[in-house]
Amino acid sequence: MLPALASSLTLLTVCASVHSQEVSHSPHRVQLTARKASHDSPLRRRALSAANIPLNDFYKGTDLQWYGNISVGTPGQTISVVFDTGSSTLEFPSTACGDSCRNQHKFDTAKSSTFVDTGYTTTLTFATGVGVDPVQGDNYQLQLRSGHDTVTVGGLVAKKTDLYVITDQTETFAIDPFDGIQGMSATAQGFFAGLINQGLPSVFGLYLTPNAIGNAELTIGGIDTTKFTGSVSYASLPSDSGDTWQLSSPQISVNGKTTSTLKRTRTIIFDSGTSNVLFPTSTAEAIYALISPDIQPFDDEPGTYGIACSKIQSLPAVIDLTFTSSSGKVFNLTIPSSELSVGPFASDSSTCQTLINAYDGYDLVGGSVLKHYYSIWDIGNQRMGFASNRH
Structure with missing residues (x-):
């Protein structure tokens, strides 16, 4: 939202x-200090636990x-x-x-x-x-x-x-x-x-x-820390982010390929209140062109796209969103092919809606990306962090 x-x-x-599932790891909460305080300060004396x-x-x-x-x-x-x-x-x-x-x-x-x-x-x-x-x-x-x-x-x-x-x-x-x-x-x-x-x-x-x-x-x-594995990649928010969680991305690629439309710097918003991916029409169609020419706009619901449900399961559709960490290292957040279909359209059960909606004015990703990573939202340091989910 x-x-x-x-x-x-x-x-x-x-x-x-x-459905709740038990995991073998016991919860271990790690508090990250977003600001410093002396040992005798009121802040340290009254600090709350995560x-x-x-x-x-x-x-x-x-x-x-x-x-x-x-x-x-x-x-x-x-x-x-x-x-x-x-x-x-x-x-x-x-x-x-x-x-x-x-x-x-x-x-x-x-x-x-x-x-x-x-x-x-x-x-x-x-x-x-x-x-x-x-x-x-x-x-x-x-x-x-x-x-x-x-x-x-x-x-x-x-x-x-x-x-x-x-x-x-x-x-x-x-x-x-x-x-x-x-x-x-x-x-x-x-x-x-x-x-x-x-x-x-x-x-x-x-x-x-x-x-x-x-x-x-x-x-x-x-x-x-029991919910992720490996190291965390941190990236800083742009200085003008204000209330918005967003990161600069130099490139989007699909199945290892990119185009001039996808290889340009854009600011991508991260919204946990969103399920789909929203990109401008030109970006959405450039991504779909690298997946299948059979993915087409679905006229009953403007902004959506679809393809015959019989075809969608076999399509390779790995989408990589590229970012640069605070240390200068390039990393990708990947949307796997399994996310491409979000199910049949209500008005046409033979056509399955695809993940990306055309929404001019926004480059935005939501749960379809976030559910594949442990995400860290650091207000004090104005940065975001990502690590591999432990499943």
Whole structure:
């Protein structure tokens, strides 16, 4: 999810219920210090420890979105949220939301002794929706009212956290198995800012996994070394990144080949609230041209592409996104061929939708990349890190 306008967010979420699996490695949380403090400073005396939050996976033939529980209010009410690196705010349904919120848990502000209604109302219009298809028009919209309350994540407590309660939403949100969105942007805001002010390192780690693997988790205030192997490749955010998690990429290649369109420097956004890949039309079509001429735009859903389902399983479609580490070493993040198909189109079950959507104005990757790597999101040092997932 990304802020498209001052009053709107982009949401592309995909989720599946995950079957918990036990792993042989016991959790080992490593706190990464994003700032230094003397041994006698108040910061060091009150430092918080990292916490792990289990994540579920919303799955509908493909991995759509990972989400976990937080607690809001006093006493706490459990709310499930997408931890979204593409947005910055916290929003979830309240009891003021009627039938349109029937499938989500509704927060009762009257039952929280610490809730404060700050009275600001706004509308958020989303440019993409929960799933893998581009959104047309205003069919993903939230009506919000501002407030603040105590928010607890993984046992870590942040008081007076700014938030929005949903008072109405379009019917398209009814499919969501989660309640709301917790923004995890590249500048700490909301509950994370509150925890950092209490001494928690401004770092988090994401272990997103395919549905068949399960055991996904978010680590707040550090990383979980049992979830990855080998060394971590770190790359710095561009100086003008602001709230956006993004890295400069000099090249995209497909099955080891590239073209003039793909071999140019671009800034790629990393959005854990997105399932598909979004590239400008020229980039999407250059990638597909290196996979198969049979991949064509699907007219029923503008921005999508498809191919006969009978052909897609045999197509080689290894996509390498190239980056340069902080030490000057080139590394690739690879999307394997298994990600190419996201399932049949509803209007034509013989045609399978392909991974990349055309979306002019964005170069953006989401869960289809992140679930193949352990990702480290380091706000204090304005960098991202990637290592091989331990499955």
